[in-house]
Amino acid sequence: MRLKSIFKSAIISTLMISSALQAKPAYVATTAIVEHPALDAVRDGIKQTLNDNGYTGDNLKFTYESAQGKPEIAAQIARKMVGDNPDIIVAIATPSAQATVSTNSSIPVVFSAVTDPIAAKLVPTLEKPGGNVTGLSDMANVKEHLELIKEFVPNLKAVGIPYNPGETNSVSMLAAIKVEAEKMGIKIVESAAPKSSDVMIAAKQLIGKVDAIYCPIDNTIISAVESVVKVGIDAQIPVFAGDTDTVARGAVAAVGYDYFDLGRQTGDIVVRILKGERPGSIDVKMAKGTNLFVNPKMAKKMGIKIPEAVLSRATKIIE
Incomplete structure (x- = not known):
């Protein structure tokens, strides 16, 4: 009977640990080089897509920091976010993306509102870029x-x-x-x-x-x-x-582009990574719709x- 009781307690403990792990919220840390309507709309679109996919309330930790237009602050934010160890870092606009990618080689990074990610040295190629980085380009026509x-x-x-x-x-x-x-x-x-x-x-x-x-x-x-x-x-x-x-x-x-919609397109990439896909296996997307x-x-x-x-x-x- 004692052995049966111990076995039962072990099962309960395992279930409790599993439940706690499942209850851990997805942690998405977001940063942008500056606050202005277009980049703010990207951020809001990303969060809306996360909410639409069930990442909301207690199921999501979503943080945001602006670099106030200063690359040196973008670098500070990037270092802080890497130290916080989120599930994903979303970097909006080229300077913030460059700061984040240069600071980190392990945490998944999704960039958005980046005109030329290859010239910015964020990824070596748009197709299955490898590594821990992918995202969405807003190269205009x-x-x-x-x-x-x-x-x-x-x-x-x-x-x-x-x-x-x-x-x-x-x-x-x-x-x-x-x-x-x-x-x-x-x-x-x-x-x-x-x-x-x-x-x-x-x-x-x-x-x-x-x-x-x-x-x-x-x-x-x-x-x-x-x-x-x-x-x-x-x-x-x-x-x-x-x-x-x-x-x-x-x-x-x-x-x-409608930058809120661009944010939603970026959010789709974030969701894919939260569900287990590797960033490097996801092609860099080109923004759609004008x-x-x-x-x-x-x-x-x-x-x-x-x-x-x-x-x-x-x-x-x-x-």
Whole structure:
């Protein structure tokens, strides 16, 4: 009888341990280089997908930290997160992803809103990248962006682009824009802004040199895009953007991704890893779906009209 009692106690203890392990919440640590609507939407989309797949309440520990636009803080956050040993680290935008990947070679890392993950040295290849890293790229169709600007400005000769030369994603996008612009006979005028405080100066340097200003998917520029918008209004130069969230902040128009949906697409990858897949066996995904946002009020302030053909196909009109 005593042996039977001991055996029964052992079974109960095993079941209790198993139950405790099952009750352990999934721990997803999330970081972004800066807080602005597009990157915030990515974070929210990731969490929504986790919730939709049953990771919610006591079943999920979800943390978020912003690097406030500073790479050195991104590195500090990455080291802290590695020390916390979460199940997965999600890094939003190129600088945060680079900091996280360089700090860690074992904890699964899923990046999001990264324009060129190969140039950023996050993965060696997009197909089954190996190692502990995979994610989602938001490389934009820059040809489509230039074609949109040309609809507004038929005699378009030069487009000004403020950008941060220290952001790999921005440099990659600028290179892609130059290739398409040359084919279309459009001159690209660069203006560097290494810090958010430099954005207005960079925009002002484009006055008298360009017919339009294009703000790429550049975290430094987007975090201070209101400065570019002010220059556009004062100088009567229309401002366009590479992400649709910037239209509500003053850009005339943008064709681009819904970043909440991009977050949901990223969340699908996170769920796959939580369910047991290895990051290195999951192909890096390319963002899907595009929207067209327009802002008639800002178009008027910048001395330009929105073509009827653009209005008729707009996904959203910012009133």
